[in-house]
Amino acid sequence: xxxxxxxxxxxxxxxxxxxxxxxxxxxxxxxxxxxxxxxxxxxxxxxxxxxxxxxxxxxxxxxxxxxxxxxxxxxxxxxxxxxxxxxxxxxxxxxxxxxxxxxxxxxxxxxxxxxxxxxxxxxxxxxxxxxxxxxxxxxxxxxxxxxxxxxxxxxxxxxxxxxxxxxxxxxxxxxxxxxxxxxxxxxxxxxxxxxxxxxxxxxxxxxxxxxxxxxxxxxxxxxxxxxxxxxxx
Amino acid sequence: xxxxxxxxxxxxxxxxxxxxxxxxxxxxxxxxxxxxxxxxxxxxxxxxxxxxxxxxxxxxxxxxxxxxxxxxxxxxxxxxxxxxxxxxxxxxxxxxxxxxxxxxxxxxxxxxxxxxxxxxxxxxxxxxxxxxxxxxxxxxxxxxxxxxxxxxxxxxxxxxxxxxxxxxxxxxxxxxxxxxxxxxxxxxxxxxxxxxxxxxxxxxxxxxxxxxxxxxxx
Numbered sequence: 001x002x003x004x005x006x007x008x009x010x011x012x013x014x015x016x017x018x019x020x021x022x023x024x025x026x027x028x029x030x031x032x033x034x035x036x037x038x039x040x041x042x043x044x045x046x047x048x049x050x051x052x053x054x055x056x057x058x059x060x061x062x063x064x065x066x067x068x069x070x071x072x073x074x075x076x077x078x079x080x081x082x083x084x085x086x087x088x089x090x091x092x093x094x095x096x097x098x099x100x101x102x103x104x105x106x107x108x109x110x111x112x113x114x115x116x117x118x119x120x121x122x123x124x125x126x127x128x129x130x131x132x133x134x135x136x137x138x139x140x141x142x143x144x145x146x147x148x149x150x151x152x153x154x155x156x157x158x159x160x161x162x163x164x165x166x167x168x169x170x171x172x173x174x175x176x177x178x179x180x181x182x183x184x185x186x187x188x189x190x191x192x193x194x195x196x197x198x199x200x201x202x203x204x205x206x207x208x209x210x211x212x213x214x215x216x217x218x219x220x221x222x223x224x225x226x227x228x229x230x231x232x233x
Numbered sequence: 234x235x236x237x238x239x240x241x242x243x244x245x246x247x248x249x250x251x252x253x254x255x256x257x258x259x260x261x262x263x264x265x266x267x268x269x270x271x272x273x274x275x276x277x278x279x280x281x282x283x284x285x286x287x288x289x290x291x292x293x294x295x296x297x298x299x300x301x302x303x304x305x306x307x308x309x310x311x312x313x314x315x316x317x318x319x320x321x322x323x324x325x326x327x328x329x330x331x332x333x334x335x336x337x338x339x340x341x342x343x344x345x346x347x348x349x350x351x352x353x354x355x356x357x358x359x360x361x362x363x364x365x366x367x368x369x370x371x372x373x374x375x376x377x378x379x380x381x382x383x384x385x386x387x388x389x390x391x392x393x394x395x396x397x398x399x400x401x402x403x404x405x406x407x408x409x410x411x412x413x414x415x416x417x418x419x420x421x422x423x424x425x426x427x428x429x430x431x432x433x434x435x436x437x438x439x440x441x442x443x444x445x446x447x448x449x450x451x
Contacts, residue, residue: 027283027301027305027319029298030298030300030301030305031299053319077360077362077363078360078361078362079360080357080358080359081360088358092358098358098359100359100360101361102362102363102365103281103319103323103362103363103366104319104323104326104327104366104370106319107319107323108323110320111320123327123369124369126399127397127399127400128365128396129396130361130365170316172284172299172300173280173282173283173284173301173316174299175283175316175318176283176318177318177319178318179318180318180319180320207318
C-alpha cells in the first residue's frame with residue numbers, strides 16, 4: 001500500500017543534506033510551512049540555498065533559519081520588508097548571497113523546472129538591472145530576456161489537506177507557490193492541517209495531484225483515515 | 234492653485250476604470266483607488282499573490298491570515314472570486330489579460346519609462362516583487378504619484394535617473410497637478426488641477442508638455 005504520510009515533522013525532513021537547494025512556499029506568512037522550517041532548523045542541515053518569495057519576517061520561520069546561519073544563498077523577489085532585519089544584517093555583512101528575481105519570473109522559472117522546460121523568453125525585466133548580461137531576443141517586434149528554470153532538491157510547502165497518495169488542496173491565498181514548488185523539487189514535502197482518506201478530496205477540486213508530492217505530514221496530528229472512502233458526491 | 238489630494242487623485246483614476254475591467258492596484262497610493270470605485274460598477278480587482286475578485290478589508294476581528302493582498306494586508310474575497318497559484322497569477326499579467334494596472338512611481342520619463350523599484354542607493358537592499366511584471370504586463374499602465382519630489386523637482390523627467398522597472402510601458406500619469414498621457418507625439422496634458430494654468434504646469438514639469446488645446450482628439 002502506498003502511504004506518503006510520514007509520522008513526524010522530523011522524519012519528513014530527516015534527509016535534507018548540507019548544500020541542498022530548498023524551496024519554501026509562502027507569500028509572507030500566508031502558506032509558509034513554519035513547522036517544517038522549525039523541523040529543518042532542528043535537523044541541522046547547513047549551507048542551504050533557499051528559494052522563497054521573501055527573506056523572512058521577524059525571527060520566526062525562514063528568518064529563524066537565516067538567524068541560525070544555515071543559509072548560504074537566498075533566491076527571492078522581495079527581501080526588504082519592515083521586519084526583515086535578520087536577512088538585512090546577514091546581507092550587509094556579506095554572509096548571505098542574494099539572487100533577486102522579479103516575482104513573475106521567479107514563479108515561471110519554478111514552473112518551468114517542474115514542467116521540463118529548458119528556458120524561456122520573458123518580457124519582464126528587459127532593459128533593467130535585473131536582466132544585465134542575459135541573452136535577449138526580439139520576437140514579433142517585442143524584446144524578451146532568456147530565463148532558466150530553478151530546480152530544487154526539496155520543497156517545503158503548506159496545504160490544507162492531503163491524502164496518502166499525496167493529493168493536496170490549499171487554503172485561500174496560502175496556495176501561492178505551493179503547487180509549482182511541489183512540481184519543481186525532487187522531493188516535495190507538504191505539511192497539512194489534516195490528512196484525509198483517499199476519496200475524501202473531490203477529484204475535480206484537487207489542486208496538486210499526488211505525482212508531485214513525495215511526503216505528507218500532518219501538523220496537528222489529526223490523521224483521520226481509518227479507511228478509504230468509496231466515493232464523494 | 235488647488236493641488237489634488239491623494240483621495241482626489243484616486244477618484245480621478247477611478248473615473249477611468251470601466252465596468253468589467255480586470256485591474257491590479259499596486260501597493261501604496263494606488264490601493265486608495267478601490268475606495269472610489271462606485272459600488273454598482275463591477276470591476277475585478279486582481280492581487281498578484283493569487284486572487285481575483287478582491288473585496289475590501291475585513292471587519293476588525295474577521296481577519297484571516299490566509300487571505301491577504303500583495304501588500305500582505307488582510308482582505309476579503311467577493312462572491313464569485315477565485316484563488317490560484319503564482320504562475321497562473323503572473324500569467325494573467327504577462328499574458329496581457331489584465332486591462333489596467335495602477336502603480337506608484339519615483340520617476341516617469343517623457344517616453345513612458347518607469348522607475349519605481351529601487352533608488353540605487355549604495356546601502357539599499359534591492360527588492361522588486363511584482364513591479365516589473367506589472368509594468369510590462371497590463372494592457373494599460375497608469376501611474377499615480379506626486380508631481381514633484383519633496384525637494385520640488387519634477388518626477389516627470391526626460392530620462393529616469395533611478396534604475397528602470399520597464400521601458401516605454403506607462404500610458405497615463407495621474408498627479409496632484411494634472412493627468413498626462415504618454416503619446417508618440419509627446420506628453421499630452423488631459424486635464425489640470427483647478428486654478429493651475431498650463432504655463433505654470435509646464436514650468437514645474439521641466440519636460441515639454443503638449444497643452445490640452447494641442448490634443449489631436451477634439
